[in-house]
Amino acid sequence: MSLKLWEQVAAWKSSKYRFVDLTHELSPETPHWWGFKPLKETTLYDYPENKKDGDTWTEAPMQIKEYTVVGQYGTHVDAPIHFDSKGRTQEQLRVDEMVYPLVVIDKSKEVAENPDYELSVEDVLAFEKEYGRIPEGAFVAFRTDWYKQPADDFQKKDADGNPHTPGWTIPTLEFLVKERNIGAIGHETADTDAAIRAFQPDSHPLPAEQYILSQDRIQVEVLAHLDELPPVGAVIFVTFPKLKGGTGFAARCFALVENE
Structure with missing residues (x-):
């Protein structure tokens, strides 16, 4: 019997690689969606x-x-059923859907200047021009450094009480799903959508979140420490309970990175 897999694990735990925890500590003080x-x-x-x-x-x-x-608390995975009545539930997700090549698109500087920033298709194409085409089946993470935001100001409300958080646009997600066939997405905020888009009177609430989950993809929200990862080359592990009928649950996510 071959021991190559054991040798691979030993290599991963050597000084050639490092593990990066992408998960917020779970406690009453953990950043979470305002409604919970x-x-x-x-x-x-x-x-x-x-x-x-x-x-x-x-x-x-x-x-x-x-x-x-609540299931969607702190760093957590969302199963398709969360926003798609016909979507898969947590126990129906395969174990191979817990590991992906990881792509990290960094817009932290732009978000620091504009908390309403939305990741565009042009941003994705500019990323690919510099780092190469996003591989099929990848986990695409939107880095904003939002995890550094205080938990009691995670929505960054203005003087009128209006929240301001960055997010994805539907055209960007459509491009990643239809043109790149990605496996999953993740972000550091508690919503997929930018706050200015999340609840509009003439549209579905949280339309970008509804879209990505309706495409039978999972997503991870409230990620942390994406700033410790390279744009390409890392692998992400997304672990969570095999909860029957689960729409989402706290997840322990980490990345494996090759040391340069």
């Missing part, structure tokens, strides 16, 4: 030595906690 309540943690069982006055949990030789949290 923060994660709630309840201790059910704990070690006797941890007991304090007022604690109601059961003393035991173990620690067990219960978490109450």
Whole structure:
């Protein structure tokens, strides 16, 4: 029996490569979509030595906690069913859909100047002119450095209470799906759409998000540390529970990068 795969894992864990965690820590303070309540943690069982006055949990030789949290919380994956009534649910996603060649399109400078920035087809073509054609089946990440935004100002509201966050446009996603046959997308914000497009009176709410999920693609929202990755050459792993009927859930995402 060949041991080449084991040798490959050993190589990945050598100094030739590095792993980059792309996931926000999961807690009540984690950045999340404005319409959701923060994660709630309840201790059910704990070690006797941890007991304090007022604690109601059961003393035991173990620690067990219960978490109450919406599926689309913090860094999370969205399954197609999230915005497509006929789309696949979480347990129907294949394990090979948890790993992709990774492309990172950096528009962090533009977003710093204009938080309403929308990634355009022209941006994608300019990226390809510099770094080469986006490969079929790629995970395309839109880097904005938004993960550095404070969790309590993740929407970056103006004085009138209007949110300002960057996002994708439908023409850009159509190009990536139809012309490049990408596998998935990801971004650092809590929405696919720029805030100025998300909820318009004469259109579907979050139209870009509706489009990408209706194309039987997954997406990952609230990514972090894309600034630690090269534009091309990395591999992303998107892991999440095999939740029956799941529309989305907290994900642990990381990238493998070759050290130069």
